[in-house]
Amino acid sequence: MAGLKLKNIMGKIAGFFTAASRSGLLWPVIFFGLILLVNALINPGFFDIEIKDGRLSGSLIDIMNRSSYIILLAIGMTFVVATAGIDISVGAVVAISAAVSAYLIGGTLVVENGVQQYVSFMPMPVAIIAALLIATALGMWNGLLISRMGLQPIIATLILMVAGRGIAQLITSGQIITIYYKPFFFIGGGYLFGIPFSIYIVAAVLAVVMFLKKRTALGLFIQSVGINKTATRFAGINSSNIILWVYAFSGFCAGIVGLLVCSNNKSADGNNAGYNMELDAILAVVLGGTSLAGGKFYIMGSVIGGLIIQSLTTTIFSIKEIKPEANLVVKAVIVFVVCLIQSESFRKKVAGVIFLREKKSL
Amino acid sequence: MNIKNIPILSCITGGKGGNSSGSMFNFKYLLLAATIALFIIMFGIGSVSFRGFFSLKVFFDLFIDNPFLFIAAIGMTFVIITGGIDLSVGSVAALTTMITGTLVEIHGISPAVVLPFVLLVGSLIGFLIGIMVHFFKIQPFIATLGGMFLARGIALMINTDSITLNNSFFKAVSNYHIPVIGNAFITINVVIILIVVIAAIILAHYTNFGRTVYAIGGNEQSAILMGLPVGRTKILVYTISGFCSALAGVTMMFYMPSGNPLHGVGMEMDVIAAVVIGGTMLTGGSGYMLGTVFGVLILGTIATLINFQGGSVNPWWIRIINAALILVFCLLQILFEKKGRKIAKS
Amino acid sequence: MADLKPIVEMKGVKKSFPGVQALSGVDFRLFEGEIHAIMGQNGAGKSTLIKILTGVYKADGGSIVYCGTQCRFRTPLEAQKKGISTVYQEVNLCPNLSVAENIFIGREPRRFGMIDWNKINSESEKLLKRLNVSIDVTKLLSSYSVAIQQMVAIARVLCISSRVLILDEPTSSLDEQEVNELFEVLNKLKSEGMAILFVTHFLDQVYRITDRITVFRNGTFVGEYLTKDLPRVELIFKMVGKDISAMSAMPQKCLENVSDNKEIDSLLEIKGMKKHGSMNEFSLDVQKGEVLGFAGLLGSGRTETARLIFGIDKPDQGECLVKNELKNISSPSDAIELGLAFCPEDRKTEGIIDELSVRENIILALQGSLGIMKYLPRKKQDKIADEYIKALGIKTADAECEVRTLSGGNQQKVLLARWLATKPSLLILDEPTRGIDVGAKFEIQEFVMSHCKEGMSIIFISSELEEVIRVSSRVAVFRDRQKISELSGNDLKEEKIMHTIAGGQ
Known part of the structure; x- marks a missing residue:
């Protein structure tokens, strides 16, 4: 009886593994699991979630909340990477989006009778929409350079990456704009039903994207473009437009992150907002199993990739024996380990070495 | 790249007709010419607009103030010609300064031992990246991104603060001026740049290694089938870039005697920009070391021009102008490529 | 020749890939001063054998004797150094290097430790002269045609002073004239004592140039024959492995169908279309349910015409009528909407x-x-x-x-x-049978016939005249980017088309 049960469970586990490896999620999930396990061992209270002042709090919630930037950028980046492209301008777009929203909301502190008044230069919806529109337009600029002018993705987005922070600085006149308009803080720092609002935003974007992937031909077309652009065009699909919109979407995602960053920091810093975020986003996509060569892509993989990066950072900061400076080194090690494990030639070589040893020992 | 696109009949007639007059004008030098012309124009604009701009001093300062860019860009050019990219240059340079600072200032080891050692460390990082790119087929972007994190992380772990180099050697080198003509002078760094550039040109154009670099960028599969040492060359290219990055770090210390874990943040993008403006194709297979030199000179001239403007121009325009230049040069590359294909057709 | 020792002798060579036994113990011999063809359908193991011989793959079993000694090459470089060189179908040279460099790269002559460019250029010119090619060797390889590039690849082989030359499908993208020139060179090399291994799908060429044939089928060795002793039909029989009578029941064209059908509907009509640098002005029409063949050499404008019709390239001028209505086709998706379809070459x-x-x-x-x-x-x-x-x-x-x-x-x-x-109402097939084996070829031809009987129109483009004639009711002939003639009825003969292409009416 017990044996049968065990067999059943084993079968289920095996089934999960085959399903996971087919969907490309196997390695990312294992890695994420390992990191959580390590955390649980070090910090017994790691999985605890408690309610404080009507808000859920705990390490897991914290990781999810903090990883929202990377995940949002990684979702946009996944589509870009699937078309055999790359977008290294997202960090700069985050800075611009933050600068635009901060500029439109305004950095004036108005105090009347000792009470702070919430004054904004432009109505908040205008600021939000403007920031998102500009970010999307910047994404389209990338898309146009790539699909219409034939620039390589890395170069086209490099241009915006280099120029972007300059533009952000011009918008903020080289200053860090501090905002005092409280309603705006809700986007990046507020809670709804006890859960950070940014998690809702991630969930909403993810839901839309998953719907598009499952229920429309977008996924098929994007993969097809990523694998063979010419053949896709010959099959009557407008490759150029798909590329254009994929970059626009990546810009849009960066725009949302810009709002979150600006709202959470209560300020816009053209220099540091979104700094190196493009690298984290690309890393998340690669960790999630999508190849930079384009083709098959895994949205959920990228989400888990984002969670891996954030949980790693959280872990390092929580272990007192490790200096926070070590974060980058650990990240580098993870990059190498995950890439090596995903690299077919590495696996073959390792298998070869083990096989050789066995032969020798015989 | 796509040989098949070239219609055959027309080419045969064009091709077999012996040396056509068109061959005198080799279109592959066009981009290089454009880069040099742009530099001359920009320097000319400066000379006309500002008193004291047109001088050997200003020209030499372009070298004196950016030695790390020149050297890292030369290493990067090799990598990009193979069709790769190296994001680790800035952080490897920073790591070099930190290791040197610690060993020389805290442990009191002589620079004569430390400098060769740090150059070796830089080369080793490049070598490991090369191994990952070649043997394990990890995309250069990701492998060097890992290298970038690793080097910067180690630099930060050594010390989060900067270390001032009080050792007399660095003081002496950074203050040493070699007079040229009049009151113009050059520094040791400029001599290092010259040596590196000449060595790179010889390496690229007069050795088997250099030609294999170009062949890999042209068609890696072909290069393998032609029996060229592709693996060795690819690993060596990243090793050279690592070495150049470390050397760039050394020139940083000769320029300003201190070690800082945050040296060269974002430098990789300036370096890539210089290489692209210098006419090297990011797709690999074509580019010139001399072009890269002028690429860096152009970036330096833009900064100098903005400096001469004084406070009236926001320094953030430098980045925007750099970006615009990259855009213009990439569009030129595409245009020339199309023209080239048309020439091949008719 | 029997008493001669072969320069290459492979025995019982085995190779398997995950899930496939590519070669199960095949033999192969190659003699000096001969041109030898390996024949077989796709998947017979021809390219696997070549890749083992040249060190790209490692054999799982068997022996290779080269020049009297047992050896096994680990890399193409090692094979090359020992004198075995390969010229591939897709020219494997570097388009971004000069012609001279492509010939010498990897073993450049040095002077004071540095590459001696003058010597490279002058030696290259000499080598190419031997092959009757005189071009500017300092120009980039990409500025020359595939035929020239192939000659450059052969010059590279000569320069290594190879003893064995392997040509893998070298003629598939060459036109008649270029093939002749290539064969002239091959004969010359053969008379100089080189051993040449020639792989091709074109039976004509095998009989024109080779001395000996080895046939493989499904990774097994069928036999080795002198070319002159092996009739074509028998060769095909050995390659396919089934009775040839089944093959000879070739699909017959549905020409009668069209002529029976009195009311001819025009499906597509092109008037005065042209595109500078790719196709001179042409007009053509396709009827409902007919097969229109395009004949002509590679680069004659066949494919260019198809691309213009399908909206891949934009014409400078010209009108396009679909079912007698003026339409604008500016992209493949427009074309598909109008019921067109295009299988590219x-x-x-x-x-x-x-x-x-x-x-x-x-x-x-x-x-x-x-x-x-x-x-x-x-x-x-x-x-x-x-x-x-x-x-x-x-x-x-x-x-x-x-x-x-x-x-x-x-x-x-x-x-x-x-x-x-x-x-679709019109299907354009550009070289649908190239590079695929005999069996699949017939199936595709048969498919063309049956669909046009059902009322679909087809434009059939092929380099094999015999095939075009068999399936088409009308043939448009192309030369030098121009549609020069349209043949139908009794004019549909191979010689007639050849004459038209050659220019003699």
Whole structure:
């Protein structure tokens, strides 16, 4: 009886593994699991979630909340990477989006009778929409350079990456704009039903994207473009437009992150907002199993990739024996380990070495 | 790249007709010419607009103030010609300064031992990246991104603060001026740049290694089938870039005697920009070391021009102008490529 | 020749890939001063054998004796150094280097430790002269035609002073004239004592140039024959492994069909179309249910015309009427909307999406015409895919296999299925039978016939005149980017078309 049960469970586990490896999620999930396990061992209270002042709090919630930037950028980046492209301008777009929203909301502190008044230069919806529109337009600029002018993705987005922070600085006149308009803080720092609002935003974007992937031909077309652009065009699909919109979407995602960053920091810093975020986003996509060569892509993989990066950072900061400076080194090690494990030639070589040893020992 | 696109009949007639007059004008030098012309124009604009701009001093300062860019860009050019990219240059340079600072200032080891050692460390990082790119087929972007994190992380772990180099050697080198003509002078760094550039040109154009670099960028599969040492060359290219990055770090210390874990943040993008403006194709297979030199000179001239403007121009325009230049040069590359294909057709 | 020792002798060579036994113990001999052909259908193991001989693959078993000594090359470089060189179908040189450099790279002459460019250039010119080619060797390789590039590849081989030259499908992208020149060179090399191994799909060329033939079938050795002792029919029989009588029942064209049909509907009419640098002014029309053949050499404008019709290239001028209505086709999607379909010549780069499944490849064009939002339900996709896999006899484990795992012929059938799924009224087939084996060739020809009987029009482009004549009711002849003639009825003879192409009316 017990044996049968065990067999059943084993079968289920095996089934999960085959399903996971087919969907490309196997390695990312294992890695994420390992990191959580390590955390649980070090910090017994790691999985605890408690309610404080009507808000859920705990390490897991914290990781999810903090990883929202990377995940949002990684979702946009996944589509870009699937078309055999790359977008290294997202960090700069985050800075611009933050600068635009901060500029439109305004950095004036108005105090009347000792009470702070919430004054904004432009109505908040205008600021939000403007920031998102500009970010999307910047994404389209990338898309146009790539699909219409034939620039390589890395170069086209490099241009915006280099120029972007300059533009952000011009918008903020080289200053860090501090905002005092409280309603705006809700986007990046507020809670709804006890859960950070940014998690809702991630969930909403993810839901839309998953719907598009499952229920429309977008996924098929994007993969097809990523694998063979010419053949896709010959099959009557407008490759150029798909590329254009994929970059626009990546810009849009960066725009949302810009709002979150600006709202959470209560300020816009053209220099540091979104700094190196493009690298984290690309890393998340690669960790999630999508190849930079384009083709098959895994949205959920990228989400888990984002969670891996954030949980790693959280872990390092929580272990007192490790200096926070070590974060980058650990990240580098993870990059190498995950890439090596995903690299077919590495696996073959390792298998070869083990096989050789066995032969020798015989 | 796509040989098949070239219609055959027309080419045969064009091709077999012996040396056509068109061959005198080799279109592959066009981009290089454009880069040099742009530099001359920009320097000319400066000379006309500002008193004291047109001088050997200003020209030499372009070298004196950016030695790390020149050297890292030369290493990067090799990598990009193979069709790769190296994001680790800035952080490897920073790591070099930190290791040197610690060993020389805290442990009191002589620079004569430390400098060769740090150059070796830089080369080793490049070598490991090369191994990952070649043997394990990890995309250069990701492998060097890992290298970038690793080097910067180690630099930060050594010390989060900067270390001032009080050792007399660095003081002496950074203050040493070699007079040229009049009151113009050059520094040791400029001599290092010259040596590196000449060595790179010889390496690229007069050795088997250099030609294999170009062949890999042209068609890696072909290069393998032609029996060229592709693996060795690819690993060596990243090793050279690592070495150049470390050397760039050394020139940083000769320029300003201190070690800082945050040296060269974002430098990789300036370096890539210089290489692209210098006419090297990011797709690999074509580019010139001399072009890269002028690429860096152009970036330096833009900064100098903005400096001469004084406070009236926001320094953030430098980045925007750099970006615009990259855009213009990439569009030129595409245009020339199309023209080239048309020439091949008719 | 029997008492001579072969320069290469391979015995019992075995090689398996995951799931496939590519070679199961084959023998092969090559003598100096001969041209030897390896024949076999796709998947027979020809290229695997070559790759083992040249050190690209490692054999699982068997022996290789080269120049009297047992050896096994680990890399192409090692094989090359010992004197075995290969010229591939897709010229494997570097387009971004000069002609001279392509010849010498890897063993450049040095002077004071540095590459001696003057010597490289002058030596290259000399080497190419030996091959009757005189070009500017300092120009980039990419500025020359494929034929010249192939000569450069051979010059590279000569420069290594090879003893064995392997040519893998060297003629598939050359025209008649270029083939003649190549053969002249090969004969010259043969008389100099070089051993030449020649792999091709063209039977004509095998009989024109080779001395000896080795036949493989499904990874096994069938036999070695002197070319003059082996009649063509027997060769095909040995390659295919089944009775030739089944093959000789070749599909017959449906010409009668068209002539019976008095009311001729014009499906497509092109008037005065031209594009500078690619195609001179031409007009043509396609009737409902007919097969219009395009004949002409490679580069004569056949493919260019198809691309203009399908909206891939934009014409400078010209009108296009579909079912007697003036239409503007400015992109493939416009063309598909009007019921056109186009199977391009270059299957790999313009046809299949190799990492997608058979199912996804089949529904791609149909889904493209439906747009992003109207996604075909998965069940419907499966149904369509299964239907065409069955109808066309696509050999695949299931519809979810990646298309790249299929053989060339089956990939071509997947492409046909992709277009049939859009229910086109005009299907343009550009070299649909190139590089695929005899069996699949006949199946595709048969398919063309049966569909035009059902009322579909087809434009059939092929380098093999005999094939064009067999399937078409009318043939448009192209030369030098110009449509020079249209032949039908009794004029549809190979000699007549040849004459037209050659220019003598």
